[in-house]
Amino acid sequence: MLEQLKQQVYEANMELPRRGLVTYTWGNVSGIDRASGLVVIKPSGVEYDVLKPSDLVVVDLAGNCVEGDYRPSSDTATHLELYKAFEEIGGVVHTHSTYATVWAQACRAIPCYGTTHADYFYGEIPCARNLTPEEIEEAYEKNTGTVIIESFREKKPLEVPAVLCKNHGPFTWGKDAAQAVYHAVVLEEVAKMAWMTEQLNPSAVPAPQCIQDKHYLRKHGPNAYYGQK
Template sequence: MLEELKEKVLQANLELPKRNLVIYTWGNVSAIDREQGLVVIKPSGVPYEKLKPSDLPVIDLNGNKVEGDLNPSSDTATHLVLYKAFPEIGGVVHTHSPWCTKWAQACRAIPTFGTTHADYFYGDIPCTRPLTPLEIATEYEKNTGDVIVETFKNLNPNDIPGVVVHSHGPFNWGKDPMKAVENAVIMEEIAKLAFYTQSLSPHAEQMDHHLLDKHFLRKHGKNAYYGQKSQKVNN
């Protein structure tokens, strides 16, 4: 079942240690088959180097295991909330990458200081509010997803494909699992740049909104002109 999707999810998970986003088993990637309403996700606590496609559990959107012998990631409920709330995404990744996690532990959004940020995220990368004691005690992982969705009530998740969860760490998403990982890699670099910017200049101002618009929209707007058009080139 979903063998091609399992292979994509496996390769995306293997990118996490390669890209220095995780150590040990500190992260997970999933992907969804929208037609079938099924999610493939990393199994809980299994080292990346030991993963095989057949190890990856298949889960429905209610959290029921449809296929697989291993338990799914403990963060599965968070992934499911995001898939339900953000219908255009196809992959989700969670890590404890150090630079993004610094901002999460400081309970701060990642400010928009420069064009590197603006090329990929259309504004500040938000930090969620803290979960209440009741939210932590009951359905913690689902409530983590809910607080992310709450944070994006007035934001477009396609324009800002990531968040830092208060006192926890980053979640990212994308059109497919590898794009979600790419967004996680980029957000980690942006978090590092922002940290050093504030270290060098504690009162650094955020970038001009005209420059933010230019850099984001030339890549992602309806009249985007960055890169090459997908067409066959005749020699």
């Protein structure tokens, strides 16, 4: 079932340790087959160096386990909320990558200080609010998705394909699992440079809007001219 998607999601998962984004098992990638509404996701707590494509778990959008020998990632309910709310996305990633997590722990959105950020994220990367004790008690992982979605009421998910969860860490997404991982790598680099920028210049301000527009739009949308299309 969904062998091709499993292979893609497996490869996307394995890219996380290769890119230095996870320690031990602190991360997971999923991908969705929109035709069937089925999601392939990493099993919970399985080490990356023994993970095989066949270890991945298939769940439906209601969270029922459809296939797999393992329990799915403990963050599965968060992934599912994102797939339900953001119909244009095909892959989701969660990590505790160092600099992105630091911004989350500092309870700060990441300002757009330069073109590296603007090439991929159109505007600041938001920091979702903490869950209330009631939301934690009721359904922690599902409500983590809810507060992320709250942060995107006035943003398009594929224009800012990342969020920070306060005191926790980042989620990123993309049109598929591979692009979601790509965005996780870019987020970490952008978070690192923004952190260093504020250390160097505590009164740093975001890049001028015209620069942000130029860089985002030379890579995205109908008039893009970066790359080989």
